[in-house]
Amino acid sequence: MxxxxxxxLGALGENEILARIAPGVALPVDVAVGPGDDCAHxxxxxxxxxxxxxxxxxxxxxxxxxxxxxxxxxxxxLVNASDxxxxxxxxxxxxxxxxxxxDLAGRDxxxxxxxxxAAAARDGAVIVGGNLSRGRELAVTISLLxxxxxxxxxxxxxxxxxxxxVSGALGDAALGVRLLRGxxxxxxxxxxxxxxxxxxxATAQALARTGLITAMIDLSDGLLEDLARVCRxxxxxxxxxxGALPVSxxxxxxxxxxxxxxxxxxxxxxxxxxxxxxxxxxLSRELGCPMTRIGVFSNAIExxxxxxxxxxxxxxxxxxxxxxxG
Amino acid sequence: MxxxxxxxLGALGENEILARIAPGVALPVDVAVGPGDDCAHxxxxxxxxxxxxxxxxxxxxxxxxxxxxxxxxxxxxLVNASDxxxxxxxxxxxxxxxxxxxDLAGRDxxxxxxxxxAAAARDGAVIVGGNLSRGRELAVTISLLxxxxxxxxxxxxxxxxxxxxVSGALGDAALGVRLLRGxxxxxxxxxxxxxxxxxxxATAQALARTGLITAMIDLSDGLLEDLARVCRxxxxxxxxxxGALPVSxxxxxxxxxxxxxxxxxxxxxxxxxxxxxxxxxxLSRELGCPMTRIGVFSNAIExxxxxxxxxxxxxxxxxxxxxxxG
Numbered sequence: 001m002x003x004x005x006x007x008x009l010g011a012l013g014e015n016e017i018l019a020r021i022a023p024g025v026a027l028p029v030d031v032a033v034g035p036g037d038d039c040a041h042x043x044x045x046x047x048x049x050x051x052x053x054x055x056x057x058x059x060x061x062x063x064x065x066x067x068x069x070x071x072x073x074x075x076x077x078l079v080n081a082s083d084x085x086x087x088x089x090x091x092x093x094x095x096x097x098x099x100x101x102x103d104l105a106g107r108d109x110x111x112x113x114x115x116x117x118a119a120a121a122r123d124g125a126v127i128v129g130g131n132l133s134r135g136r137e138l139a140v141t142i143s144l145l146x147x148x149x150x151x152x153x154x155x156x157x158x159x160x161x162x163x164x165x166v167s168g169a170l171g172d173a174a175l176g177v178r179l180l181r182g183x184x185x186x187x188x189x190x191x192x193x194x195x196x197x198x199x200x201x202a203t204a205q206a207l208a209r210t211g212l213i214t215a216m217i218d219l220s221d222g223l224l225e226d227l228a229r230v231c232r233x234x235x236x237x238x239x240x241x242x243g244a245l246p247v248s249x250x251x252x253x254x255x256x257x258x259x260x261x262x263x264x265x266x267x268x269x270x271x272x273x274x275x276x277x278x279x280x281x282x283l284s285r286e287l288g289c290p291m292t293r294i295g296v297f298s299n300a301i302e303x304x305x306x307x308x309x310x311x312x313x314x315x316x317x318x319x320x321x322x323x324x325x326g
Numbered sequence: 327m328x329x330x331x332x333x334x335l336g337a338l339g340e341n342e343i344l345a346r347i348a349p350g351v352a353l354p355v356d357v358a359v360g361p362g363d364d365c366a367h368x369x370x371x372x373x374x375x376x377x378x379x380x381x382x383x384x385x386x387x388x389x390x391x392x393x394x395x396x397x398x399x400x401x402x403x404l405v406n407a408s409d410x411x412x413x414x415x416x417x418x419x420x421x422x423x424x425x426x427x428x429d430l431a432g433r434d435x436x437x438x439x440x441x442x443x444a445a446a447a448r449d450g451a452v453i454v455g456g457n458l459s460r461g462r463e464l465a466v467t468i469s470l471l472x473x474x475x476x477x478x479x480x481x482x483x484x485x486x487x488x489x490x491x492v493s494g495a496l497g498d499a500a501l502g503v504r505l506l507r508g509x510x511x512x513x514x515x516x517x518x519x520x521x522x523x524x525x526x527x528a529t530a531q532a533l534a535r536t537g538l539i540t541a542m543i544d545l546s547d548g549l550l551e552d553l554a555r556v557c558r559x560x561x562x563x564x565x566x567x568x569g570a571l572p573v574s575x576x577x578x579x580x581x582x583x584x585x586x587x588x589x590x591x592x593x594x595x596x597x598x599x600x601x602x603x604x605x606x607x608x609l610s611r612e613l614g615c616p617m618t619r620i621g622v623f624s625n626a627i628e629x630x631x632x633x634x635x636x637x638x639x640x641x642x643x644x645x646x647x648x649x650x651x652g
Contacts, residue, residue, distance in 0.1 A: 009435065009460070010428030031419070031454050040454035042419060045371045051454065053421040053469050057461045060425075093357070093368060095379040097423075097467045099386075102336030109335065128357050128366035128377065134335070135383045137462055141423045143379050143469035 036233070037154050038086035038218060039146075048148040052083035054220075055141040064138060065184040069108040071195045073115025076140040078197040079220065081123060082266040085201045086218040088153055088208030089146035091125040096142055099135030112140065123201055153208050157215035158234035158271035164295040165280065167268040168198050170223060171251035174262020178254070190250055197266035203289045204268055212280050215271040222261040226269060228304050231297070234271070239305045240295030260306065271297055362559070363480050364412035364544060365472075374474040378409035381467040390464060391510040395434040397521045399441025402466040404523040405546065407449060408592040411527045412544040414479055414534030415472035417451040422468055425461030438466065449527055479534050483541035484560035484597035490621040491606065493594040494524050496549060497577035500588020504580070516576055523592035529615045530594055538606050541597040548587040552595060554630050560597070563627030572618040586632065597623055 027034045032048070033041035039050035056062055056076045067075070077094065084091045096116060100109065109132075117127055125144070176194030179186035200218070207213050215234055219226050223240075231238050245259045259265075272280050277293070284291040353360045358374070359367035365376035382388055382402045393401070403420065410417045422442060426435065435458075443453055451470070502520030505512035526544070533539050541560055545552050549566075557564050571585045585591075598606050603619070610617040 007432045008429050009426055009432060011432075027452055027454070028418075028450075031452065035453065035455045037455075040419070040421065042454070044375075045373050047371050049370075051419070051421060051469075051471070052457075053423045053455070053467070054457050055423050055425060055459050055467070057425050057459050059462055060460045092354075093366070093377070095366065095377060095469055097379045097381050097469075099381060099383050099465060100335055103334050106333045106335060106337075124354075126353055126357065127361065128353070128368070129361045129363075129379070131378075131380050133381050133383050134386045135463065135465065136385055139425060139461065139465065141379070141381070141467045143377075143421055143423075145377070145471075 033152070033154065038083045039089065039152075041087065041148060041152055048150055048152070049145055050084055050087040050089040050148040050152060051143070051145050052080055053141060053143045054080045054083060055139055058138040063180070063184065066180045067195045069111035070115035072140065073112040074119040075195060075197060076142050077116045077119040078199065079266060080142045080144040081119070081199065081201055082197060082218040082220065084144055084146040085204035086153075086216050086268065087148055088204050088216070089148040090201065090205065091120065091123040091144050091146040093145045094120055094125055094127045094142055096127055096130035096140065097133070098130065099133045099137070099139040099141075101136060101138060102134055104138060116142070122199065149208055153213055153216040153270070155215055155217050155230045155233035158230050158236055158297045159214055159273070160236050160297055160299040162214055162271035162273050162297045163277055163293045164227065164238055164240055164297060165270050165272050165291050165293055166219065166223070166246065167200055167203060167289055167291055169246045169248055169251075169290070170219070170265050170267060171247050171256070171259030171262050173197065173264035173266070174258045175251055175254055177264060189248070194264060200266070200268050200289070203287050206283060206287055207268070207270060210279070210283060212276045212283065213270040213272055217269050219265040219267045219269055220263060222263040223259060223265070223269070224261050224304055224306070225263075230269065230271065231304060234297070236297045236299060237301030237303055237305070238295055238297050239301050242307045244292065244294045246290060246292040246294075359478070359480065364409045365415065365478075367413065367474060367478055374476055374478070375471055376410055376413040376415040376474040376478060377469070377471050378406055379467060379469045380406045380409060381465055384464040389506070389510065392506045393521045395437040396441035398466065399438040400445040401521060401523060402468050403442045403445035404525065405592060406468045406470040407445070407525070407527055408523060408544040408546065410470055410472040411530035412479075412542050412594065413474055414530050414542070415474040416527065416531065417446065417449040417470050417472040419471045420446055420451055420453045420468055422453055422456035422466065423459070424456065425459045425463070425465040425467075427462060427464060428460055430464065442468070448525065475534055479539055479542040479596070481541055481543050481556045481559035484556055484562055484623045485540055485599070486562050486623055486625040488540055488597035488599050488623045489603055489619045490553065490564055490566055490623060491596050491598050491617050491619055492545065492549070492572065493526055493529060493615055493617055495572045495574055495577075495616070496545070496591050496593060497573050497582070497585030497588050499523065499590035499592070500584045501577055501580055503590060515574070520590060523590075526592070526594050526615070529613050532609060532613055533594070533596060536605070536609060538602045538609065539596040539598055543595050545591040545593045545595055546589060548589040549585060549591070549595070550587050550630055550632070551589075556595065556597070557623070557630060560623070562623045562625060563629055563631070564621055564623050565627050565631045566621030568633045570618065570620045572616060572620075
């Protein structure tokens with residue numbers, strides 16, 4: 001396992017890597033959905049479960065002085081709950097694998113755990129175990145198991161003509177990251193938004209239960225990247241209108257690319273057939289969660305187009321690429 | 327989250343940390359066993375599951391030139407399967423959270439995944455999902471879900487008079503680590519033993535099914551440390567005979583402390599009532615897995631004593647302590 005220059009993760013990008021490590025084995029009958037969606041979907045004794053894992057790693061996803069340990073724990077839980085929400089699940093059980101430098105204060109570990117527990121309590125979820133290891137960098141990896149509907153919304157259900165909808169507002173969390181990178185003491189709404197991702201569990205369940213959506217994903221890697229995943233899985237393209245994006249005044253000022261490719265939003269993106277868009281609007285009001293139509297899925301487009309300008313997928317943001325956001 | 331000198335993880339040690347972050351909340355009825363044992367035990371719709379997570383972190387648990395990516399993947403799976411085995415479970419589903427430096431070759435990631443899959447296949451288990459993040463250090467965190475018996479063997483069941491038994495041989499893996507630290511090209515049985523932990527899933531299931539054991543744990547942090555955990559959970563002490571430890575000639579030559587406190591064994595430690603010890607011996611022959619009596623649980627001792635010499639628990643090996651092995 002030497003360091004090589006050719007075909008490194010940095011050169012290949014996350015999608016290519018994930019494609020190469022797709023399992024070459026047949027999945028057992030109780031695996032309804034395996035790798036490739038927001039969660040695995042297990043059908044255990046007639047009951048449906050969704051299961052995910054996500055990590056926050058110091059130096060990649062955060063720096064230690066960007067937030068308190070409590071906020072880090074809450075954030076680590078919420079980014080996992082976002083995956084469960086994208087499959088319309090209800091989080092129930094969490095395992096926490098913590099990798100921590102030996103100089104981390106014991107009370108910081110306790111505060112981190114309280115942050116996870118408090119966020120989980122909102123869902124009625126609990127920490128049932130975990131693991132503590134020493135590492136050079138602080139990393140919080142959570143594994144979250146949730147109850148699911150019989151047919152969780154997948155990435156693959158979008159059809160040409162469906163509207164592209166997103167919940168909440170986009171770009172603020174990425175702006176928060178930019179501000180924190182400039183000054184770890186930065187304040188304001190964008191920083192707060194980065195520290196506390198939205199909680200969309202109830203909204204996602206309502207969207208799935210009412211049958212208004214044909215596909216859903218949570219936005220973690222940026223709108224263009226995650227929308228492209230839905231397009232690939234569904235075998236359609238999408239055209240979106242940059243002017244329709246729900247963004248704050250601050251994001252508009254700093255540039256709408258934050259909303260297109262900044263990542264860290266943890267909002268929902270879903271596909272809604274035209275005949276259901278009025279019912280969606282009324283559900284959105286009921287739930288108190290804004291749902292904005294930003295474009296349309298289409299067979300006339302390959303990949304994702306923004307305002308007529310093609311955003312080439314290979315140039316989109318991925319974890320392992322740097323400075324080449326679409 | 328500043329770096330502090332007082333009450334750091336290094337100063338507190340893993341047990342103290344784990345005690346401080348024990349959940350302060352009531353667990354729901356479908357959590358039969360929460361934090362504190364080898365796995366969480368969930369009872370979902372009348373079916374029993376055990377669930378664990380464990381991580382291998384570069385710089386802490388391995389260096390990249392100590393083994394191939396395939397071997398690393400296999401090892402990452404087996405250390406998790408060892409937790410499932412300790413609860414007499416059968417691994418079924420795995421999630422893989424990989425943190426990797428951008429300079430890691432894509433084919434190394436694929437080989438790592440093949441190592442996990444191949445090891446899982448022996449149990450009939452499959453990878454159902456995962457996550458890939460960039461990190462400065464390579465870390466493989468697996469979350470493993472397994473089917474369990476109705477009453478998995480816990481750490482808390484040992485009674486005074488029960489024999490202390492261990493499977494296989496102890497100390498070789500720790501010797502392997504010592505050799506690799508001296509020379510990453512080191513070879514031989516001890517190095518091989520580190521690279522490939524034993525597979526005790528079938529043995530553990532047979533031990534539980536036949537009702538021969540009252541408590542079980544897997545040996546990951548060293549015999550003294552893990553035996554002390556059983557003692558604490560069961561409210562008993564234990565006396566072991568250093569001369570009875572199953573060790574190879576190489577371990578005997580390098581020092582029996584490797585078997586007492588070296589860690590990395592991933593063998594089973596269990597408690598066996600006296601009247602069942604003959605049946606255990608015959609089961610051990612049937613399974614082709616050596617089970618050695620190394621001591622006895624006792625109310626006359628507090629903690630763990632070796633050959634009459636008290637091994638003080640606060641001095642025993644823990645992940646966050648250095649150079650103070652009991």
